[in-house]
Amino acid sequence: MSTKESQKNPTNRRKFLQLGLISGVSAVTGVSILSSFAADEEKELTPSGEKTRLLTPDGKIVEVEVSKINKYPEAHITPAEAREGIPNRKFVMVIDLAKCKNARSCVEKCQKAHQLDYHEEFIKIQLIQNNEEASPYWFPKPCFHCDEPPCVTVCPTGATFKRDDNIVLVDNTRCIGCKFCITSCPYSARQFNWGPKDKFKNLDQPYSPETGIPAVEGTVMKCDFCPDMLRQGELPHCAKACPMGVIYFGDKNEDIVTNGEETLRFSELINERGGYRHLEHLGTKPNVYYLPAVNRQFPLERGFDVDEEIIERYRDVPYVKKLKKLGKI
Amino acid sequence: MDLNTRKRELVNEFSPMLRTSGPLLKIWISLLLVIILMGLTAFVLQFMKGHKITGMRDNVVWGIYIINFIFFVGLSYSGAFISGVLHFFKTPWKNSISRIVEIMTVLSLVVGPIFILLCIGRLDRLHYLFIYPRIQSPITWDIIAIMTDLIGCFIYLYLTFIPDLAILRDYSDEETPNWRKKLYKFLAIGYQDTPNQHKRLHKIISIMSTMIIAMAIVAYTVLAWIFSLTPQPGWNSTIFAPYFIIAGLYSGVAVIIISMYLIRKYFSLEKYIRKIHFVGAGIVLLVISLLFGYFTFTEYFSRWFSHNTGNDHLLETLFTKYFWEFILANYIGVLIPIFILFIKKLRTIKMITFAAVIAVLGLWLNRYLIVIPTLETPFLPIQDTRPEFIHYTATWIEWSLSFAGIAAFFLFFTLIIKFIPIIPMSGIIDGDKMQAKNIKKGKNIKLK
Numbered sequence: 001m002s003t004k005e006s007q008k009n010p011t012n013r014r015k016f017l018q019l020g021l022i023s024g025v026s027a028v029t030g031v032s033i034l035s036s037f038a039a040d041e042e043k044e045l046t047p048s049g050e051k052t053r054l055l056t057p058d059g060k061i062v063e064v065e066v067s068k069i070n071k072y073p074e075a076h077i078t079p080a081e082a083r084e085g086i087p088n089r090k091f092v093m094v095i096d097l098a099k100c101k102n103a104r105s106c107v108e109k110c111q112k113a114h115q116l117d118y119h120e121e122f123i124k125i126q127l128i129q130n131n132e133e134a135s136p137y138w139f140p141k142p143c144f145h146c147d148e149p150p151c152v153t154v155c156p157t158g159a160t161f162k163r164d165d166n167i168v169l170v171d172n173t174r175c176i177g178c179k180f181c182i183t184s185c186p187y188s189a190r191q192f193n194w195g196p197k198d199k200f201k202n203l204d205q206p207y208s209p210e211t212g213i214p215a216v217e218g219t220v221m222k223c224d225f226c227p228d229m230l231r232q233g234e235l236p237h238c239a240k241a242c243p244m245g246v247i248y249f250g251d252k253n254e255d256i257v258t259n260g261e262e263t264l265r266f267s268e269l270i271n272e273r274g275g276y277r278h279l280e281h282l283g284t285k286p287n288v289y290y291l292p293a294v295n296r297q298f299p300l301e302r303g304f305d306v307d308e309e310i311i312e313r314y315r316d317v318p319y320v321k322k323l324k325k326l327g328k329i
Numbered sequence: 330m331d332l333n334t335r336k337r338e339l340v341n342e343f344s345p346m347l348r349t350s351g352p353l354l355k356i357w358i359s360l361l362l363v364i365i366l367m368g369l370t371a372f373v374l375q376f377m378k379g380h381k382i383t384g385m386r387d388n389v390v391w392g393i394y395i396i397n398f399i400f401f402v403g404l405s406y407s408g409a410f411i412s413g414v415l416h417f418f419k420t421p422w423k424n425s426i427s428r429i430v431e432i433m434t435v436l437s438l439v440v441g442p443i444f445i446l447l448c449i450g451r452l453d454r455l456h457y458l459f460i461y462p463r464i465q466s467p468i469t470w471d472i473i474a475i476m477t478d479l480i481g482c483f484i485y486l487y488l489t490f491i492p493d494l495a496i497l498r499d500y501s502d503e504e505t506p507n508w509r510k511k512l513y514k515f516l517a518i519g520y521q522d523t524p525n526q527h528k529r530l531h532k533i534i535s536i537m538s539t540m541i542i543a544m545a546i547v548a549y550t551v552l553a554w555i556f557s558l559t560p561q562p563g564w565n566s567t568i569f570a571p572y573f574i575i576a577g578l579y580s581g582v583a584v585i586i587i588s589m590y591l592i593r594k595y596f597s598l599e600k601y602i603r604k605i606h607f608v609g610a611g612i613v614l615l616v617i618s619l620l621f622g623y624f625t626f627t628e629y630f631s632r633w634f635s636h637n638t639g640n641d642h643l644l645e646t647l648f649t650k651y652f653w654e655f656i657l658a659n660y661i662g663v664l665i666p667i668f669i670l671f672i673k674k675l676r677t678i679k680m681i682t683f684a685a686v687i688a689v690l691g692l693w694l695n696r697y698l699i700v701i702p703t704l705e706t707p708f709l710p711i712q713d714t715r716p717e718f719i720h721y722t723a724t725w726i727e728w729s730l731s732f733a734g735i736a737a738f739f740l741f742f743t744l745i746i747k748f749i750p751i752i753p754m755s756g757i758i759d760g761d762k763m764q765a766k767n768i769k770k771g772k773n774i775k776l777k
Contacts, residue, residue: 119715126712141709150560156468157461176457177450179390180468184559186708191387192450195379217379218450279708282560313712 077228079173082209085165090252090287091225092166093142093236094269096259097293099244100125100138102303104310109241113226115199115213120191122223123238127303127314136319137293138303140246142238143168143189143223144278144286151181151190160220166252166287167225171209175219182220186282190222225249235260244297252287304329332758339757340500343750346596348504353595354743361740368733371726372447380450382726388711389704389721394447396696397731400580401441401738402475402552403573407581408434409482409545416538421763424756425601426610428489429588432745433581434541435486438479440738447730467554474548481544485537487516491530492755495520509748522755549577556699562639563632563703572624579621580692582614583666586685588742590678592751601752604678611681615670618688622663625695629659642706650720651702658698662691 051063102125110122122142129136145168152162159174160181170190182190193200196217205213210227226236234240239247239259250257250266257266269275275289300319304311311329314320323329375382385392412430415423446452462469494517501510520526550570557569566572586607593602632640647655666684669675701721705711711719723731 119713124712126709154466154468154559156463156466156472157457158463159457159461174454174457174461175451176454178468179448179450180466180555182387182390183561183704186560188388188707188709188711192380192390194386195381216451220450282708284560309714312714316710316712 075231076206077208077210077231079171079207079209082169082171082227083161083163085163085167086227086230087164088253089165089230091145091230092250092252092257092266093145093225093239093288094248094250094257094266094275094291095140095288096246096248096273096291097137097139098291098295099246099297100140100293100303101244101298102127102138102306103243104306105241105243106140106238106247109237110223113237114211114221114224115202115215117197122191122221125303127317127320129317129319132318136300136317137296138300139290140238141187141189141278142288143225144187144284144288145225147285147287148283150184150186150284154180154184156180165227167227168222169209169224169227170212170220170222172212172216172219172221173207175216177218177220179220186279186284190220192220193217301328335758335761336496336754337500339750339754340496341502343752343754344502344505346750347747350747358740358743361736361743364729364736365733365740367729368736371729371733375447375726375730376452382724384717384721384723384727385448386715386718386721388707388718389701391448391700391704392721393697393723393727393731394444396693396700397734398441398444398448399552399573399696399700400693401437401444401734402549403577404581404584405434405438405441405478405482406545406549406574407578408437408585409478409485409541410578411581411585412485413538413542413545416535419763421756421760422603422605422609424760425598425603425752426585426589426606427756428749428751428753429592430585431486431489432742432751433584433588434545435479435482436738436741436745438475438482439741440734442475442479443737444731444734467551467558470551471548471555474544474551478541478544478548481537481541485534485541488530488534488537489753490749491517491520492522492527493749493753495522496754497749546574549573561703561707562637563643563699563706566628568624568628572628575617575620575624576692576695579614579617580689582610582617583685583688583692586610586614586682587689590682590685592746596751598752607678607681608676611670611676611684614666614681614685614688618663618666618670621692622667625659625663639706639708643702646702646706647698651698654694654698658691658694662687662695666691 051065053061054064056062104125106123107121107125110116111118111120114122116122124141126139126141127136128139145166147162147166149160149162149168152160152168155161156178157174157176159172159176160168160170162168177192179192182188182192193215194217197215200214200217202214205211207214207216208228210224210231212221212224215221226234229236229240235249235258236247239249242259245259245261248257248259248264248269250263252266255266257264257269269291270289273291274294275291277286277289301323304323311320315324320329383392408430412427412434415427415430446455449455458469458472464470494513498510498513498517501513520530550573553570553573556564557566559565589602589606589610593599629644633644636644666688669680669684705719705721713719
């Protein structure tokens, strides 16, 4: 519904977008992107008739419909515009491993939003065992949006880039498909479109690196932290979809992260709960933090309540081998 | 002997080589053309249907294409290195092999980069590399290095052709087709072999031979960096550049020996390509195989001894899934050539050629083991159910394109041999002159 609207009237919406961002930053209206993270999810986009006054960057006061503030619909962000980050933001994600039970809602919602196929997953749930003695845990793995991204360094055309708001994106109109970024990413976060697919021809929505839709054959794609959602003041799809509130998302500048239910201080969360980054020693400086899988809320086995095919993925994990031997799965 | 008669004599000697096209040659060329045609079909299929018809998938994103790329660029690099070094030796025997080396250098540098293009998902956007270049990327360095190297090698090859082209222009008999004469005349760019021209040409060739050594080392180092600058265990290695350099020489010398054998056999050039060449090249191969074995050992030994998780995982894969490949590449492929070349009695032409064949095959497999198992063992374990995403196997598309590349290399080689004598005539003349000079000086050194 809103997509159609945005196509009809893009310029109008662009204006609102800029306005909204400025209002968020200068806090003239007191509404910021983040404060609405935890807000109600699906607000109707009907003009309420109610208007408010906003200060524009050049000092003018304009009247705007209340329903459109911070709820600026998906204005189309062109590849060139996508290279600029959302101003004054440093996005971070915190994943609480103690709460994950492999419900796979994040994966499914992400796939739906990014029009991915069954096996194409921007966020993967891996089963990790830290050492032989430790019990395994579910490990959701999105792109880590590193501060020192090896993928960006090696890209010969600048198709993949790091933005000021911490997000690493791929512009598939620029990508030549050399796959060097895939080989240099130590987290296997990137995927390649190996062949033509019908969905690539779906041009209902103009392409934006911020949505990654439609994907293009022979180019690379990956988790994008859903900047289109962020611009609307919403959480990324994975964080929104998680029934356990595993995924916290927020802004390092404001020192706030939220999973939609609770909003916490990022620094306190990391300090008090022993937050860490995966494979820290590689020096890539990820922006995805993990809280260790201690005091688990669910037994690991709850995660095996999924498709046969998904369980098959974990067959090489020693723990799963043992379970299979005992006939428990 | 008069210089003119000597030149005519040489042209008469080598003309049959350029002209005759026996049934064997026709079969050979058509066979190569069929293989190339198969490869072209595979290429069209890959272009139309996308890379999913190759064995490459999200983990192993580069397959045997990149291995062929490293292999051919390695040949070229070593060819440039060897011909550059040969140029500084004042021995006449180098003349018999110098052209083989130079042709190999250029041709492998033409064929090699085609393989990297096959890895690229959007060939239609290749020009983006120049429209939106990013100098930080090792791929950009590689493009610059390889293009410079290619131009340099082309110029070098051409320079070494000029005196022979001039001889062919002046002394070809009536039977030579007109188009050939015209082409020789055009390509010889008015070279008359006056002492002044002779001196100047040799000076330029000397400068170029030094330059192509440097360019080749840079190109191959940058190529090694494509791997070693990534954080992947198995690639992230400080010795990769020198290791690749030695590996390139190993395959290069071996391919030179094989070409020498084939050319000598087919054209009956026993007079020019003699046992001394094989033994000489064999000893060079021995030295390099020792060095190559040393580098391989150091590389894997330090990975094994330090046994950090990533390396452990890689070595475990190498010693289980790739056990036989590992033995073939890094034991058989190194030790057999060392054994053959070390024992003086075994240094016959056939045995040396056999050692060279083993070296080439072993080296190709060694490159395979550097690329594929590393990509199959990333930091985070591959948890997937699709077998093709876990384990890489090349499809017929990739194999037929690989063979097409090799066939193209041989075809171009054959065509060049049909155009210009494989033994540089001008070099023979220079050798004669040198000998005459030495006799005059009373040195009477046995040069041949």
